[in-house]
Amino acid sequence: MSKNHHRGGLPWLFNPFEIKFSAYSGSGKTTLICRLINEMHQDYDIAYAKSDAHRFEMDKPRKDTHQAQMAGAQAVVINNPEARAKLEKRPANEIWRSLNLLEYDIVFVEGYKNHTQSPRILLVNDKMLEEIADKDLENVIAFTGPASERPSGLPTEIPYFHRDNIAAIKELILKTFASRVPKTKGLVLIGGQSRRMGKDKANMKFTEKSMARQAYDLLKEKCDEVYLSVRDEQQSLPEDCQGLPIITDQLRDMGPTGGILSAFKQDSSSAWTVMGCDLPLVTSETLEKLYEGRNSQRYATCFKSKSDSMPEPLLAIYEPKAQNRFYQFLATNRLCPRKVLLNSSIELLEQGEYNYLDNANTPEDVERIQEQLLRD
Structure with a gap:
């Protein structure tokens, strides 16, 4: 068992039908994810989740919700007829995180490097290829990258797709989900x-x-x-x-x-x-x-x-x-x-x-x- 597996925990982060995208920063993960969302959103309700190691701020200064947070509110909620948002200062543990996105058909996950139980697509560039032998390839279902031909050194049992071959990547994702349908x-x-x-x-x-x-x-x-x-x-x-x-x-x-x-x-x-x-x-x-x-x-x-x-x-x-x-x-x-x-x-x-x-x-x-x- 990989050291990153959590005994007794869920085999997914947010949703039973999720795909993780892994790579170095700047390798095109978000671009690929957005192209797949654009290709698939007519047929599926899709959510996107990102782990960020840096502090982030999603609210705007001087807005009512921002003022309430600055005053000490641990959570603020804002609604309109078409959307809602909830901002919390409380960190999400494994249990609460797994309840967040169950409403959706598919979740595309970017980041969360220490969680490898979900199916993963690994984006490879020259730097990644140099280190591929040392990478944890557990649950990797595909490689994708800028090279038109399959780069040498990649394990042959895992398919490789050019990053522009959105149709083939989509087909693999749907095939992977089909194999995960519960009895x-x-x-x-x-x-x-x-x-x-x-x-x-x-x-x-x-x-x-x-x-x-x-x-x-x-x-x-x-x-x-x-x-x-x-x-x-x-x-x-x-x-x-x-x-x-x-x-x-x-x-x-x-x-x-x-x-x-x-x-x-x-x-x-x-x-x-x-x-x-x-x-x-x-x-x-x-x-x-x-x-x-x-x-x-x-x-x-x-x-x-x-x-x-x-x-x-x-x-x-x-x-x-x-x-x-x-x-x-x-x-x-x-x-x-x-x-x-x-x-x-x-x-x-x-x-x-x-x-x-x-x-x-x-x-x-x-x-x-x-x-x-x-x-x-």
Whole structure:
């Protein structure tokens, strides 16, 4: 293990989808980064982070925020309808730094020489080439520089690109991100108390299977591991679900949010495909559409409800970084997963002609869905 690795820490600085650019000062890092941003910003929300060894000042003297800082404020915030800024005098530690830029699809990082766990692009010039044998090349995915031909002395297993070959560098970055997409596990939420229905929805049947088993089998088509999410005091599972793996809510009285976060407590590195047990119209084709539209660089991928155009939180793929978002909302006493989705960077999919999201919450819903299934 490299001396620069941090045991137990995150394998990234700001975002699971980040690329670091390393080189000597004046070698063209910022120019290359800006060209890549210009090439990619139409398709991705991109952030840029820079480490500066020197003192810097981002505020202007005599401005209100500057005067407040000079008076002793440790942080100042300024907002307008299109932008916001926060300036702090407090140094960022590893934990707080990792929460700063999760909103974004991609982060380009310049500097941070002592952190090598993220994929890196190394810009090489004559001085760098003289010292390349002594350089730490861990996690370097490419060299780039001003030479039209590959300079001699570079390790052959790492590709080299001319710094003007933006298309090829972009392609490599996207290929690298594709290799980092986390696997998914499945979670069927059956811990609700079914007050409006008057009986346990997980036991109800629209086919020969219980709704809980139907949802479990559907998720099993996409996930190697699927679990039933249950309350601690839940007495029994549907008969056709006996013996299936379960995750018991560790965060009580939080509804679906408690089930989702309990799943992340069991495995925080996987994405979780979450499905309520009261969605009898969901099919294999539904899940195929969900997975085809998955954007692993967002917090979640879900469908838009036809009834209110809002995101449906109980048929969604939640990416690993979503757990941080949920805890932020819990800190402000907001427990609804739909509110989390509404106020986060997500991939929102259209359902098309068929309404997959009709749920069976009441006896009237059940009657209407049964009639629809007979028609179909």
